[in-house]
Amino acid sequence: MMISRRATLRLAALGTAAALVSRPSFATAPSFATTRVRIGVLKFGTVSWALDTMKQHKFDAANAIDLEIIDFAGEDATNVAMLAGAIDMIVSDWLWVSRQRSEGVDLTLVPYSTAVGAIMAKEGAPIRTITDLKGKKIGVAGGPLDKSWLLIQALARRDHGLDLPAISDIVFGAPPLISEKAMQGELDAVLNFWHFCARLEANGFRRLIGADDAAKALGASGAVSALGYVFHDKWANENPDAVRGFIKASAQAKDLLARSDDEWLRLAPIIRAQGQELAKLRDRYREGIPRRPVAEDAADAGRLYRVLAEIGGDKLVGRAPEMAPGTFWQELPK
Missing domain, CATH: 3.40.190.10 (Periplasmic binding protein-like II)
Structure with missing residues (x-):
């Protein structure tokens, strides 16, 4: 959904602050310097599974970040909070990020999942x-x-x-x-x-x-990330170690979810599934873990963008016929 800047500021002023509900941290305060990363998620969304794993096993603290998970009731609220600067990161798709970039907003994303309907x-x-x-x-x-x-x-x-x-x-x-x-x-x-x-x-x-x-x-060479962790270029440039730490912690959580059936049993109450249903969710989630270099993902997303722009028109992508450069974040060499 496209949100104008005026609407963003108005909604942010009226409701964003009230929507934020921070979850308690599983980890005790680390003994070394960390950077807080505030991520907004849908309260009952699938992103919570990986983030819960990250906090439970203290992958965030091990990578010098203090992950603060903030629950929202809906996707529009997370988008508003992101654009208003109330949080550091959300999960969204590259179509939305590209449209924002084409209109001058410095959002970018790191692949999160290739799982699709x-x-x-x-x-x-x-x-x-x-x-x-x-x-x-x-x-x-x-x-x-x-x-x-x-x-x-x-x-x-x-x-x-x-x-x-x-x-x-x-x-x-x-x-x-x-x-x-x-x-x-x-x-x-x-x-x-x-x-x-x-x-x-x-x-x-x-x-x-x-x-x-x-x-x-329709032209993709492999599994394309449907969703990604979204953040501002400015924030990433000011907090490069936090971005790297988050990406590494996320990879560690997904690696655990990819190989440990016991971890899925631990998450069962959160997922609200058991037996065959839990197993099917586990297997499909594992299939959706991104495995390719970001450059390949971005190239395929660009190809699909053109297909989607043709069929979805201005209502979907605005006036940009091509995916905006920088939609997929790639760290510059040190």
Whole structure:
């Protein structure tokens, strides 16, 4: 969502301060100098899993940062707080960062996750390919400008000559509602965020096509980060050790999540899943850990940006036909 500077300042003045709720730290105060890093996250979002792991095992303190996790009720509130300078970091996507940069805001990001949503159908449903979606009732989370939905539309148009919004009954809704309606059989297929898809997989649904499949078919050479840790260039330039420390601590937390099943059992109450559902969330999360050099990720994002700009238009990207330089942060040589 695009937020004007005037709206940003007004919203920040009215509500941002009230929205911030800092979580208690697991770690005792370290005995050496640290830099505080304030990160805003959705209270029940998947980002909290990695951050909780980071705090629980004191990876932040080991890398000379004191991570302060601040909960927000919604994505718009985190964006407002970021733009207003109330926090140092959030998680968002490169489309939003690029649009901000194209309008003069010095935001940049470091890849966080390549996990993306997929179109899901019940195991027994007679839906096997994109062409089978013709005339079907499809639930879509994230709204008409969700980039996963746009990528799948672009692929359907290019390879099958199908205009999915024109030939199907599209229903937009919040992710939990979309999943609930799918489980109740009120929708023939759904496109939801990755973690909702993982829960559906554990409950009798299968993947028809993922946004990652569409991205590769449309020119990406590998798994592209959907989300990244977002911060201001100015802040990074003033706190280079804090940025490096955070990136290293994040990598250590993800490495633990990649190899330790016990860590997922510890997180189960936070994730609110168990058994097959927890296992499916664990496996899909692990698949989404970025593995490529940032330069490769940025190059593929640039290719997909052009596809998305063509189908999403000014409402999605503004007047910038290309992804803004510097959208992906790459540390300058020392």
